[in-house]
Amino acid sequence: MRTPLLLIPLxxxxxxxxxxxxxxxxxxxGKTIEGKVTRNxxxxxxxxxxxxxxxxxxxNDIQRIVKAKLPQEVFTERFVSVDRTDLNELASLxxxxxxxxxxxxxxxxxxxxxxxxxxxxxxxxxLGYTVFENEWILEKDLRKKQLDLGLVKYKGEWVSRKEQSRxxxxxxxxxxxxxxxxxxxxxxxxxxxxVRKIMAYKGERPYELFTPYLSSPHExxxxxxxxxxSQFPATAKGRRKEPPQEAVEAARKLFNLALAEPxxxxxxxxxxxxxxxxxxxxxxxxxGTLVKPGDAGAIERAREIATxxxxxxxxxxxxxxxxxxxxxxxxxxxxxxxxxxxxLQLLSSSLGVNHGYEKEDWKKWWEENEWRFRDVP
Numbered sequence: 142m143r144t145p146l147l148l149i150p151l152x153x154x155x156x157x158x159x160x161x162x163x164x165x166x167x168x169x170x171g172k173t174i175e176g177k178v179t180r181n182x183x184x185x186x187x188x189x190x191x192x193x194x195x196x197x198x199x200x201n202d203i204q205r206i207v208k209a210k211l212p213q214e215v216f217t218e219r220f221v222s223v224d225r226t227d228l229n230e231l232a233s234l235x236x237x238x239x240x241x242x243x244x245x246x247x248x249x250x251x252x253x254x255x256x257x258x259x260x261x262x263x264x265x266x267x268l269g270y271t272v273f274e275n276e277w278i279l280e281k282d283l284r285k286k287q288l289d290l291g292l293v294k295y296k297g298e299w300v301s302r303k304e305q306s307r308x309x310x311x312x313x314x315x316x317x318x319x320x321x322x323x324x325x326x327x328x329x330x331x332x333x334x335x336v337r338k339i340m341a342y343k344g345e346r347p348y349e350l351f352t353p354y355l356s357s358p359h360e361x362x363x364x365x366x367x368x369x370x371s372q373f374p375a376t377a378k379g380r381r382k383e384p385p386q387e388a389v390e391a392a393r394k395l396f397n398l399a400l401a402e403p404x405x406x407x408x409x410x411x412x413x414x415x416x417x418x419x420x421x422x423x424x425x426x427x428x429g430t431l432v433k434p435g436d437a438g439a440i441e442r443a444r445e446i447a448t449x450x451x452x453x454x455x456x457x458x459x460x461x462x463x464x465x466x467x468x469x470x471x472x473x474x475x476x477x478x479x480x481x482x483x484x485l486q487l488l489s490s491s492l493g494v495n496h497g498y499e500k501e502d503w504k505k506w507w508e509e510n511e512w513r514f515r516d517v518p
Contacts, residue, residue, distance in 0.1 A: 164189075165207045168198070175241075178206060192242040212241040220246070225253055232263055239267065273299050313344055321354055324361050332361070339369055347373040348387035352394050360404045367411050370395065375419040384419060392419035396426040399446065400439040415446060424450040431483040432462055444487060451491050452516045456507060459488060460500040 164178040166189055176191035185200045192212055210218075216238060224230050231254050238247035247267060254264040260277070270277045273292075283299050286292065292299045295308060323335035344350070347370065354366035375388030395415055402408040415423045423446060430443035451459070462484045467477040480498045488503065489495040492514075496502040 165209050166198070167204045167207070168202055169204045170202075174198075175209070175212065177211060212243055213246070216241070216243055216246045220250070223250075226257070228254060228257060228261070231257075232261075235263065235267060271298055309344075310346055310349070313342075313346070313350060317342075317350055321357075321362055321365070324365050325359050336365055339365055340372070342369065342372075346387070348375075348385070348391040352391045355394050355398050360407060363398070363402075363404070363407050364410060367395065367398070367407065367414050371410075371414040371418065374417050376417075376421070384422075388419060389422055392422040393426060396423050396446070400430070400436075400442050412446070412449075416449060420450050421455075424455055428459065428462055428484070431487065432465055432479075432481045440483060444483060447487055448491055451487070453511065453514055456488075456492075457504070459484060460503045460507070463488075463498045463500045463503070 164176070166174045166176075166178060166187070168174070174189050174191060174196065176189045179188045179190070180186070180200075181188065186197050187200060187203060187206075188195055188197050216234075219234055219237070223234055231250055235247055235250045235254070238250060251264040251267050254261050255268075258264075265277050269280050271280045271283060272278075273283055280299075283292070287299070291302060293302055293305050294300075295305045300308065317339065320335045320339050323331050324339075326332050326335075342350070351366050351369045354362050357363050357366070370391060373388075375384035375392060392415075395411060395418060399408060399411045399415060402411060427443045427447035427450065430440060431447065462481055465479050465481060467479055485495070485498060494506065496506060
């Protein structure tokens with residue numbers, strides 16, 4: 142026998158006995174579910190219709206059910222009574238609606254907020270807006286431009302890669318400023334923490350971040366800055382490209398520090414750092430110091446550095462500096478030919494012979510005797 146169509150709704154309703162319109166279901170595992178509860182008498186289960194969808198739970202999993210209003214009903218009551226001129230009240234209602242997954246209702250309240258304050262950050266973000274170039278734009282629209290503009294997301298905002306790099310550098314600069322300030326502390330625990338954090342830096346711009354501290358009046362700060370830079374040698378093994386200009390500048394500043402450093406402790410660490418940081422640039426700086434008149438102490442230190450870095454591959458270029466020509470100081474003047482005794486002393490003390498200032502004699506001798514020398518690691 143066929144069942145009359147009018148009886149079908151009655152038969153279906155017999156399988157589900159409705160409870161209160163809104164309930165809080167306490168489960169035996171300690172969790173709670175809020176929504177409209179309907180019991181299925183046939184298989185002894187409960188269907189709970191929440192704002193996120195429906196779930197079915199066996200009766201044995203449920204500890205108790207407390208009658209309550211549905212979130213939609215509570216929202217309606219709150220929305221009717223909320224002060225539409227009070228941003229705090231409206232924002233509170235938005236937060237509550239978000240927690241209850243009432244998307245449409247949340248958007249409705251956000252619209253009221255934006256009528257009062259078009260730049261209200263929370264309301265804008267709840268509606269899917271983000272900031273780009275100081276303007277609000279829907280994130281879905283911004284994604285369409287992302288490939289064309291090369292944008293990346295940084296801390297919730299879409300920015301160009303250049304701007305991202307600038308923001309990261311600014312953040313790292315501020316953080317290191319605080320840490321280096323802590324290095325000056327009298328509390329050894331504070332100092333130890335700061336040093337560990339500084340030495341743990343793994344960013345991409347160490348030369349720009351650490352070199353400013355080489356000129357600090359505090360010995361401890363200079364010592365840590367040199368130690369930190371030593372972890373980023375400009376000529377590391379496996380590097381295919383030429384060292385960046387920032388690394389070259391850092392090598393020059395390290396060299397200048399070595400010439401004038403009053404602290405034996407910092408000088409020792411700097412000298413060790415210079416051997417591996419950018420030895421070619423350091424050697425070039427040392428030779429440049431030796432061929433120019435200057436402070437006797439600085440020249441002596443430059444000679445020591447040059448001697449340490451005088452590898453076989455670098456010796457031929459030193460021959461060309463035995464005699465140099467200084468440009469005329471006045472227009473129409475005569476250039477000055479200068480014999481550089483410091484260069485001669487560097488060669489003679491390192492190679493054990495003295496051929497005077499005749500570079501051709503030195504070159505001939507080197508061609509014949511290079512095989513006798515080997516670099517000491």
